[in-house]
Amino acid sequence: MNKYTKTAAVAAVTLMAASSSVYAVVPSVSAKSVPAYQKNLHKKGTLTVGLEGTYSPYSYRDKSGKLTGFEVDLSKAVAKKLHLKVEYSQTKFDSLVAGLGSNKYDVVYNNMGKTKERAAKYAFAAPYLYTKTVMITKKGSDIKSAADLKGKKSAQSASSNFGQAAKKAGTNVVSVPGFAEAIDLVNSGKADVTLNSQDSWGVYKKAHPETKLTAKVTNVLGDTSAAPMLNKKNKALAKKISKAQKQLAKDGTMAKLSEKYFDSDLTKKP
Template structure:
């Protein structure tokens, strides 16, 4: 009788221990899979943002200070998320590679959505729409997208502008920035440049454009690009949190205010 009582007691203790162990394992699994967007950050409590810093009005230096539409946007997104923003100015051809290498959490650099990029990266929600323009010399104007076939166009390597130029048969000459593009057109070293309309208007506000002709490309020929932030494929929690912040900024008018400040127009729709 005593042995049966002891055996029951031992069995009960073993059962209790097993249940406790299973519960602990369950809690451990839950904690690993739940987490928050902060688990995706490169640096604790910091949203590390990659951008060029030479692309006015998106991001550029003024009095040695980094400013611009996407700089202010990055700060506003980070504030909504309860973290600080840290910017890493990087040349265009190293931005995407840097994101893949884990140097940034997010790239804000007038990047448009494309099926090719979607294979390797995540997009945030759209925050602006970018209509294309064709810039050429006044002496030899090119006013139709079909006419760039066989022409030399200066574009940033791997940019959306370069993709459009190649699609319509142009020979792309690698050029690092918009200002250099325009000077090369004036000098006759390239035939034209395809770019975002906001970039042209921002440049025109501060620089002489004599000798240059700008033609807005109809949406029916070249669809406006959807501009989004770019994130690592694994950063799904961060993507959701960034999108939540963008929704708030769109709803409370911040996104439109920033657009009007830097472009003089609402390009968020």
């Protein structure tokens, strides 16, 4: 082998080694690709949560204007487990589902009940809260049971599971944006009743001990549960959220948050 040939051969071997080195790093880049549950996030590295922000004690503004509540604290803990930042998109209840469909946020944490109609169009993570349904009326009302609801005016968020139940029970639904407005209409006599969760009523009653309203448990919905609701394309994210909530239940975080906001543990299935 002459000097020129030997030099060319060494150069060729060096080039091949370099090429092999470049190819070898490709798998490591792939290994660091975005996890499946993060691929459809509204914002990279962030869990964007849709909620009302006016529905105490689930999500509301405190006296300083800071967003707080059971579902705010829970979603923060979930995001931390998922190694994501968390941001909130506040909107009226009847707009929450539409916003999820148009990808304005990744998940709705807003006391959402899983119904057959919703499950057909959306994905759900595991439930995180269990409660009963109550009929809230003025004291002395002739509404004593679900059979008495027919023909009555019911103040409801029309697209909520409570609103749908009130409609099926034969009430004339007066549409309102949220729980506070529903309570106002019953107090003013512009509505006869509103259906809502027993825990929401309990918090309201505690904050308004002088109230002239009362509540009776009803079986129109049976025992209800709340679960995170997501776009169908986010099934991988739903599984990760379920896993995170299971961990938070195991370490006692969920129970502590429930005790903080509801004065009882509503996170365990009856």
